[in-house]
Amino acid sequence: MPQRQHSPYSKSVYKEPAPVHDPENPFESMMERFNLAAELLNLDEGIYNFLKMPAKQVIVSIPIQMDSGEIKVFEGYRVIHDDTLGPSKGGVRYAPDVTLDEVKALAAWMTWKCSILGLPFGGAKGAVKCDPSKLTPTELEKITRRYTASLISIFGPERDIPAPDMNTNEQIMAWIMDTYSMHVEHTETAVVTGKPVILGGSLGRIEATGRGVMISALSAMKKMNISPESAKVVVQGFGNVGSVSAKLLAEQGCKIVGISDISGGYYNPNGIDLEKVREHLKVHHVLSGFPEADSVTNAELLELPCDVLVPAAKEDQITAKNADKLNCKLIVEGANGPTTADADPILNERCIMVVPDILANAGGVTVSYFEWVQDRQGYFWPLDRVNMRLERFMRNAFDTVYETASRYNQPLRIGAYIQAIDKVARTVRLRGIYA
Ligand SMILES: NC(=O)C1=CN([C@@H]2O[C@H](COP(=O)(O)OP(=O)(O)OC[C@H]3O[C@@H](n4cnc5c(N)ncnc54)[C@H](OP(=O)(O)O)[C@@H]3O)[C@@H](O)[C@H]2O)C=CC1
Numbered sequence: 001m002p003q004r005q006h007s008p009y010s011k012s013v014y015k016e017p018a019p020v021h022d023p024e025n026p027f028e029s030m031m032e033r034f035n036l037a038a039e040l041l042n043l044d045e046g047i048y049n050f051l052k053m054p055a056k057q058v059i060v061s062i063p064i065q066m067d068s069g070e071i072k073v074f075e076g077y078r079v080i081h082d083d084t085l086g087p088s089k090g091g092v093r094y095a096p097d098v099t100l101d102e103v104k105a106l107a108a109w110m111t112w113k114c115s116i117l118g119l120p121f122g123g124a125k126g127a128v129k130c131d132p133s134k135l136t137p138t139e140l141e142k143i144t145r146r147y148t149a150s151l152i153s154i155f156g157p158e159r160d161i162p163a164p165d166m167n168t169n170e171q172i173m174a175w176i177m178d179t180y181s182m183h184v185e186h187t188e189t190a191v192v193t194g195k196p197v198i199l200g201g202s203l204g205r206i207e208a209t210g211r212g213v214m215i216s217a218l219s220a221m222k223k224m225n226i227s228p229e230s231a232k233v234v235v236q237g238f239g240n241v242g243s244v245s246a247k248l249l250a251e252q253g254c255k256i257v258g259i260s261d262i263s264g265g266y267y268n269p270n271g272i273d274l275e276k277v278r279e280h281l282k283v284h285h286v287l288s289g290f291p292e293a294d295s296v297t298n299a300e301l302l303e304l305p306c307d308v309l310v311p312a313a314k315e316d317q318i319t320a321k322n323a324d325k326l327n328c329k330l331i332v333e334g335a336n337g338p339t340t341a342d343a344d345p346i347l348n349e350r351c352i353m354v355v356p357d358i359l360a361n362a363g364g365v366t367v368s369y370f371e372w373v374q375d376r377q378g379y380f381w382p383l384d385r386v387n388m389r390l391e392r393f394m395r396n397a398f399d400t401v402y403e404t405a406s407r408y409n410q411p412l413r414i415g416a417y418i419q420a421i422d423k424v425a426r427t428v429r430l431r432g433i434y435a
């Protein structure tokens with residue numbers, strides 16, 4: 001594999017991160033990269049301490065009456081990492097195994113993401129520890145409304161604005177909007193984004209994260225002289241982000257050779273017909289049994305030969321254990337935190353370019369920003385305007401991160417952290433930190 005010196009994916013001056021306590025703890029993974037960038041920026045110790053601590057961590061108890069009549073209590077979280085650049089922004093995920101450390105990491109990633117994209121937002125994230133596949137629609141609605149009611153003093157269009165993430169969707173955003181509006185006694189659409197279009201949502205928000213993944217993949221492929229028509233792509237995860245990324249990359253001429261969901265991976269070196277996948281999902285709801293591809297495990301999927309790998313499922317998929325087995329040239333992180341910090345130096349050593357999560361998947365929050373702007377203006381844009389502006393934001397962000405990474409002779413991930421932290425730190429200094 002050729003060495004690419006003096007570029008964002010050169011191994012030349014990349015510093016080994018200090019050993020971490022738990023490499024698969026997303027907050028520690030975030031902090032490893034933050035520490036590296038802070039050191040390169042020569043960040044003032046006071047500002048370093050200010051930015052590493054989340055501004056607010058709220059844990060709420062969510063008692064609801066199940067359809068059976070039984071009362072069950074769920075745990076909910078909202079972490080506001082930072083609100084220096086503006087109201088905090090970030091999705092809400094529903095998952096049975098979610099932890100506070102995971103939410104803390106996801107909230108910090110939102111701060112860095114909004115900073116890189118030039119959005120007037122800080123970073124936050126929320127979660128409810130529950131398994132939506134085991135809940136009825138009524139139970140899901142009750143959980144969502146109670147979670148929102150418990151966070152009434154946190155949320156607000158000028159304070160903290162939730163959005164969808166794993167296992168949450170437009171309907172859940174509609175319930176959040178309605179519950180908030182009931183409490184403040186007027187309809188407040190701008191309190192949440194990712195809503196149905198009929199309730200003040202933005203055209204293009206559902207596809208926005210996958211569209212941003214596609215745009216950043218094409219930008220990176222151009223730097224690497226990989227043409228879309230010659231590119232073989234593997235996508236892990238076939239939810240909102242994965243399925244849209246696959247569809248839009250296929251529309252650009254790429255051949256999608258591998259896909260997966262929780263049921264496993266599916267591989268066809270001649271290309272997977274995504275229309276047939278869509279028809280299969282309509283009937284079966286999971287990829288399991290898809291006849292036109294060979295079945296592989298999720299672990300094998302990540303190691304399939306391809307040009308571009310798009311992890312778009314969850315955290316900690318590419319680790320020190322499998323980074324040396326990957327068979328791709330480029331990774332575009334659709335998911336948040338799919339790569340652990342201890343895998344970074346291995347990928348860098350192997351000259352695999354990584355477009356990091358805080359850049360690659362920022363299309364979602366960018367169109368959420370457009371939605372918030374439209375709601376506040378009460379004036380809605382056509383789809384082509386949303387997509388054109390998204391493309392401009394994503395391309396600019398890619399170019400500036402690439403330039404920063406090149407200037408510091410670091411991989412794109414560290415370039416992205418440097419750029420993000422520098423902007424927030426400079427804003428903190430200008431605003432001052434006195435009570
Ligand atoms: N939605 C958004 O706008 C944004 C999402 N992201 C991030 O993208 C990632 C995916 O989110 P999103 O698409 O919204 O979530 P979804 O819930 O829509 O989809 C998640 C997908 O991942 C699959 N999956 C879950 N676990 C595994 C596993 N162990 N191996 C393989 N596949 C798995 C799920 O399978 P199954 O359906 O069978 O359970 C599903 O296909 C998350 O990291 C999220 O934080 C980032 C930015 C914005």
Ligand SMILES: O=C(O)CCC(=O)C(=O)O
Pocket residue numbers: 089090091092113161162163164165193194336361362364365366368
């Ligand atoms: O759209 C948003 O506001 C946030 C999306 C999100 O949660 C993310 O980018 O991880």
